[in-house]
Amino acid sequence: MPSLGIPGLFGSPILGAVDTKASNIFGDFPVTNSIVVAAIVLFLVMKFAKKATTNMTLIPHKAQNFFELVVEFLYTQVEGIVGKRMAPKAFPLIATIFLFVVLSNWLGLVPGVGTIGFGTEVAPLSVKYISDPLLRPATADLNMTLAIAITFMVVWSIIIVRDIGVGGFLKHVFLAPSGLGLGGVMKLIVGGIFLFVGVIEMLSIAARPLSLSLRLFGNIFAGESLLHVMGDLTAKLPFETPWFVDFLGSIAFPIPFYFLEILVGLLQGLVFALLCAVYIQLLGGDHEEGEHH
16 A cells, blocks of 8 residues: 655665656646656746845845856856857856756755655565655656756757858758868868768757756766665665664765765756757857858
């Protein structure tokens, strides 16, 4: 029968098992536990942004000062990659992705996320599996990471087409640079090579959502699984331990890895946002500026 499970209490701690599939928390209504966490992240970001930008003053208050610090830091980093011309167009997208990914990663480390919910008591071990947690890290759900990556690619397409046009995009991908000074047979050979490379480049662009989403999902899901395994070490001992030993072990053993996962959460957000910025820079960076004038 389904039962409410809390790690380290009422017998053995939760087993180190994390389901790859998010669970609907309202029956058949299509709202999963990862969507709930994503909604919480969005609410917190918008709430803080509203607080920081309400009644702004020349001498900023604490919330405004921190908000301006974050925005200025992120804008500087984006500008350093895509250039001054493209930075205003790319910054809203990249900054939003970075903040959402990092905060989603960190919110997944809050005690109770992924460890409180409904599960099944398994005989003869009498161990509670939490198969349906009430909250699940948003970025530990492949559907969520794939949605972020696809959203980026759609907005990326709009930015690039508005910047260089469809013809400019096709020219950049398939045609050889005009400054090579080649002629005759050599021009045809080089043109054929660049056409072939262009086909490979199009396949690479099509695969970007998959590579972006799998990289983020794999790292966060692995970290979530690691924390569950470390919290379950006492249950793997060859002898029975008292409930309070299980409880203390489920807290003490994962603690060192929490600090590691805090760093991983930040690094994965940086990597995701950095790759997005690089993809924009490859076609719309300032190195192309001379072709637009």
